[in-house]
Amino acid sequence: SREFQGYPTQKPEKLVARIMESLTKKIDLVADFFIGSGTTAAVAEKLGRKWIGSDLGKFAIHTTRKRMINIQRQLKAEGTNYRAFEILNLGKYERQHYIGVNTNLREKQQQKQLQEKEKNFTELILHAYRAEGIENFKCFHGKKAGRLVAVGPINLPVTRLFVEEVILECRQKHITRVDILAFEFEMGLFPNILDEAKEKGIDLAMKYIPREVFDKRAVEKDEVVFHDVSYIEVTPRYNGKKIAMELTDFSVFYSQDTVANAAA
Structure with a gap:
């Protein structure tokens, strides 16, 4: 079918829609932390649910993004409301967290802690x-x-x-x-x-x-x-x-x- 994206674990949209309609309301937020081909997000968007999706694989994110853009175009053509979505990269946040210092310390102590963390980062x-x-x-x-x-x-x-x-x-x-x-x-x-x-x-x-x-x-x-x-x-x-x-x-x-x- 047109919705099939080549993922072996992908489920049909009709099946996911039945589960989502029976367990959620329109005001609910649906999350899928192994988004894969984006079926959960696609169904949630069509049913008017808010959604969050994440995946470690860049290909999964690109596939989901393309799929969601096509759904937005489809909903627009049908005169149905749809929401904008945003893609966030957590890579920089991991780095900032890695070198974060205790702001309750004095300035010299913060600098010493930062130098130690940067040294550990280089060794890593x-x-x-x-x-x-x-x-x-x-x-x-x-x-x-x-x-x-x-x-x-x-x-x-x-x-x-x-x-x-x-x-x-x-x-x-x-x-x-x-x-x-x-x-x-x-x-x-x-x-x-x-x-x-x-x-x-x-x-x-x-x-x-x-x-x-x-x-x-x-x-x-x-x-x-x-x-x-x-x-x-x-x-x-x-x-x-x-x-x-x-x-x-x-x-x-x-x-x-x-x-x-x-x-x-």
């Missing part, structure tokens, strides 16, 4: 990345497979200035192979900064820190994957008052070590 990232901690460097925190590792800030994106400081220390200490790990990178950073580093004889590998680093089980089972940074280029195509975006380039910045590890 290095452990998940299977890197060994190092000292006596300004920018670097660890090493792995002959490459030095720099960990970006927990609550800010890695900026051009951050990378330039890494490159400067590399040139001062004759370092040629570096991994930079971060939750976010400044917009417009790539590919220029990597080309600049390459011209100076420095192999930079940029990798995203995944949310799974906060999952102890995933870390201990070595299931945390640090993905290489990628970027896209698009070109606008105009046709009168219409515009279409053409994908002209997609690149993933694989380092030689990444390729070697994948082949091993």
Whole structure:
């Protein structure tokens, strides 16, 4: 059927509607914390219930979002009221919670507590990345497979200035192979900064820190994957008052070590 999204655990909307109509009223809030393909949210919206859905899988969120937009269009065409919905990412809240300090402490004590938490955070990232901690460097925190590792800030994106400081220390200490790990990178950073580093004889590998680093089980089972940074280029195509975006380039910045590890 048209509602089937390819999820093996997906239930028919008619079945979910019967359950929801028998157990809830229009003023009730329906929650599904394993939203999957979005059937619960879809039925709740059609029946006029408020709803909350969550899922660890990005594909599930994208599938549900697309499904809910189609339902909104359907309800609009039928002249039926519908509600706007919002997609929230909890990743940043996890990070903020991780470095939160006790505001009841004095300023110096708060700063000391923050420094300790930032140190623990760096150790957590290095452990998940299977890197060994190092000292006596300004920018670097660890090493792995002959490459030095720099960990970006927990609550800010890695900026051009951050990378330039890494490159400067590399040139001062004759370092040629570096991994930079971060939750976010400044917009417009790539590919220029990597080309600049390459011209100076420095192999930079940029990798995203995944949310799974906060999952102890995933870390201990070595299931945390640090993905290489990628970027896209698009070109606008105009046709009168219409515009279409053409994908002209997609690149993933694989380092030689990444390729070697994948082949091993």
